[in-house]
Amino acid sequence: MSILYGIFIFAFGAVVGSFTNVLIYRLPKRKSIIFPGSHCPNCSSKIKPYDNIPIISYIILGGKCRNCKAKISIRYPIVELLMGLCYLTFFIAFYPNDLLRFIQFIILAPIFLSLSWIDIEHWEIPDELSISIIIVGLASALLIGSWNGLLNSVIAGGIGAIIFWILSKIGKKIFQKEALGEGDIILIAGLGTLVGVWGVFIVMIIGALIGMLAGFVVLFIRKNILKQKSPSSAVPFGPFLIIGAIVAILWGTKLVELYLSTFQV
Numbered sequence: 592m593s594i595l596y597g598i599f600i601f602a603f604g605a606v607v608g609s610f611t612n613v614l615i616y617r618l619p620k621r622k623s624i625i626f627p628g629s630h631c632p633n634c635s636s637k638i639k640p641y642d643n644i645p646i647i648s649y650i651i652l653g654g655k656c657r658n659c660k661a662k663i664s665i666r667y668p669i670v671e672l673l674m675g676l677c678y679l680t681f682f683i684a685f686y687p688n689d690l691l692r693f694i695q696f697i698i699l700a701p702i703f704l705s706l707s708w709i710d711i712e713h714w715e716i717p718d719e720l721s722i723s724i725i726i727v728g729l730a731s732a733l734l735i736g737s738w739n740g741l742l743n744s745v746i747a748g749g750i751g752a753i754i755f756w757i758l759s760k761i762g763k764k765i766f767q768k769e770a771l772g773e774g775d776i777i778l779i780a781g782l783g784t785l786v787g788v789w790g791v792f793i794v795m796i797i798g799a800l801i802g803m804l805a806g807f808v809v810l811f812i813r814k815n816i817l818k819q820k821s822p823s824s825a826v827p828f829g830p831f832l833i834i835g836a837i838v839a840i841l842w843g844t845k846l847v848e849l850y851l852s853t854f855q856v
């Protein structure tokens with residue numbers, strides 16, 4: 592890989608990271624993600640193109656708005672940097688041998704990152720993001736496979752949604768509060784269409800396992816470090832389902848083979 596290609600793909604990722612920031616900021620507020628253009632959340636002044644260069648502008652402006660000097664959230668350069676590094680990783684890992692996967696990850700990365708960030712910060716999953724995943728899932732199934740692939744994809748989304756819907760009803764009865772929200776149900780439908788019938792079980796199992804583990808860690812921190820009186824072990828589920836989906840996409844076939852050979856199904 593030439594260094595020039597690497598720099599270009601990193602810069603491309605950082606620009607998409609800029610857009611990811613728009614998603615993170617505007618979707619929970621139910622604002623349009625297209626209009627108006629970038630502006631300072633404090634003084635509403637329009638951000639000039641030369642002040643809107645990912646990562647670099649933040650450093651040059653010292654993390655402050657040029658007009659009103661209000662502090663700009665460190666989230667902006669972090670997300671841009673993360674996306675730049677993600678795209679560089681996809682390029683090294685998948686290009687040019689697995690072009691379809693490369694394109695798939697390029698499209699999914701901003702969706703996955705903004706969804707996880709919003710779920711952690713606001714405890715909600717915007718439908719727009721989950722529906723985008725459904726579209727990517729169906730389109731990939733059609734491109735890779737055939738009508739069978741598409742059928743598998745649709746069934747997987749349905750299975751995920753039905754299982755989560757049943758679990759949410761049971762959870763409500765037992766715990767008297769919402770354990771699995773509507774957002775989680777639409778998200779698992781999306782991830783299901785993306786990873787197929789075997790994959791959707793991997794997503795649910797891995798998501799639940801890491802989610803539980805994170806719950807214990809969070810409970811420990813809230814109890815012993817933050818000294819909360821009645822600490823809760825609740826964690827947003829979205830990010831863990833997404834980790835499950837990434838595992839299913841990358842190593843799903845191997846995991847299923849391992850399972851089948853172990854249990855001699």
Ligand SMILES: [Zn+2]
Nearest residue numbers: 631634656659
């Ligand atoms: Zn300002």
